[in-house]
Amino acid sequence: MSINRKVQTLDEFTMQQLRDFPSATGELSRLLRDIGLAAKRVNVEVNKAGLVDILGDAGETNVQGEEVKKLDVYANNQFMGVLRHGISCAGIGSEEIDDVVIFDDEISNASKYVCLFDPLDGSANIDVNVSIGTIFSIYRRVSLVGTPATNEDFLQPGIKQIAAGYVIYGSSTMLVYATRRGVNGFTLDPSIGEFTLSHPDIKCPETGRIYSVNHGNFFQYTEGVRKYINECQRKEKSNGGPYTQRYIGSMVADVHRNLIKGGIFMYPAIADKPKGKLRLMYECNPCAFIIEVAGGKATNGSQRMLEVQPTSLHQRTPFFAGSKKMMEELESFTM
Numbered sequence: 001m002s003i004n005r006k007v008q009t010l011d012e013f014t015m016q017q018l019r020d021f022p023s024a025t026g027e028l029s030r031l032l033r034d035i036g037l038a039a040k041r042v043n044v045e046v047n048k049a050g051l052v053d054i055l056g057d058a059g060e061t062n063v064q065g066e067e068v069k070k071l072d073v074y075a076n077n078q079f080m081g082v083l084r085h086g087i088s089c090a091g092i093g094s095e096e097i098d099d100v101v102i103f104d105d106e107i108s109n110a111s112k113y114v115c116l117f118d119p120l121d122g123s124a125n126i127d128v129n130v131s132i133g134t135i136f137s138i139y140r141r142v143s144l145v146g147t148p149a150t151n152e153d154f155l156q157p158g159i160k161q162i163a164a165g166y167v168i169y170g171s172s173t174m175l176v177y178a179t180r181r182g183v184n185g186f187t188l189d190p191s192i193g194e195f196t197l198s199h200p201d202i203k204c205p206e207t208g209r210i211y212s213v214n215h216g217n218f219f220q221y222t223e224g225v226r227k228y229i230n231e232c233q234r235k236e237k238s239n240g241g242p243y244t245q246r247y248i249g250s251m252v253a254d255v256h257r258n259l260i261k262g263g264i265f266m267y268p269a270i271a272d273k274p275k276g277k278l279r280l281m282y283e284c285n286p287c288a289f290i291i292e293v294a295g296g297k298a299t300n301g302s303q304r305m306l307e308v309q310p311t312s313l314h315q316r317t318p319f320f321a322g323s324k325k326m327m328e329e330l331e332s333f334t335m
């Protein structure tokens with residue numbers, strides 16, 4: 001009986017990766033399957049957010065001091081729940097929770113991975129139906145497997161990531177993840193309720209014509225960033241007219257567009273956010289990992305993003321990432 005291999009589901013894809021590496025334990029495949037399950041559950045709620053009273057503030061504020069939307073809470077609980085009840089994760093760090101959560105049960109302690117995630121990034125866009133996303137990052141533990149995970153397992157530089165990815169809840173729902181072997185995109189097929197391989201071996205175009213930045217903060221940026229933005233707008237550019245400016249205000253959507261079409265995304269430091277706005281551990285490092293594996297570059301404005309040594313779970317960082325040549329053009333103005 002021939003099995004329809006034309007449409008490979010996420011689980012079939014990760015199983016195939018396992019076949020290619022017989023020494024692998026299958027833990028990463030199971031972890032990715034757990035993340036895919038939580039993403040499908042979140043997707044259902046995101047898709048009907050306008051229909052039921054799940055909008056609006058949950059009346060709480062999260063560790064960031066931001067008003068928490070009910071979907072934030074739901075998404076956080078879904079991802080934490082599947083990972084806690086799975087068999088491949090020793091603990092998690094979440095944008096929604098002050099400290100890391102060590103699962104500390106026999107099965108979880110025997111897991112070799114920990115996971116960090118922003119369960120629903122861009123949640124301010126929920127009420128206006130703009131694409132939002134989940135971002136996740138997977139590390140191998142540095143603490144002894146068989147014992148409870150420790151803080152050090154989470155505060156590792158991005159270069160140590162085993163895998164990283166995002167889910168974009170947009171016109172379609174996609175899960176994109178990277179390992180060192182490559183970046184692959186899976187589109188949710190509602191007819192079978194599975195993520196199916198739709199974007200194999202994604203490469204970030206070496207250059208592009210889209211620059212993505214919040215122009216409202218222009219006069220707060222450094223001189224070098226301002227000069228680069230002016231360069232993007234210059235008419236008589238050697239490679240044609242001015243670039244196109246696109247800024248969705250939802251990191252996953254902006255990063256995903258640039259990953260596919262080429263472009264550069266910038267969230268520089270500004271006066272009231274001297275260390276930037278975006279979070280190193282569960283927003284910038286996973287996106288930087290994906291962009292680099294796909295052939296692009298990512299920095300904090302002065303250093304390769306993946307080499308930054310973290311000091312705290314929720315630390316912020318300036319973030320510049322995208323097509324290699326556009327990043328090099330930026331660096332000619334800023335570094």
Ligand code: P6P
Binds near residue numbers: 123124249251252
């Ligand atoms: P600003 C959404 O709140 C978010 O964290 C990212 O998804 C997005 O890229 C950024 O903030 C937008 O921030 O200050 O431009 O609205």
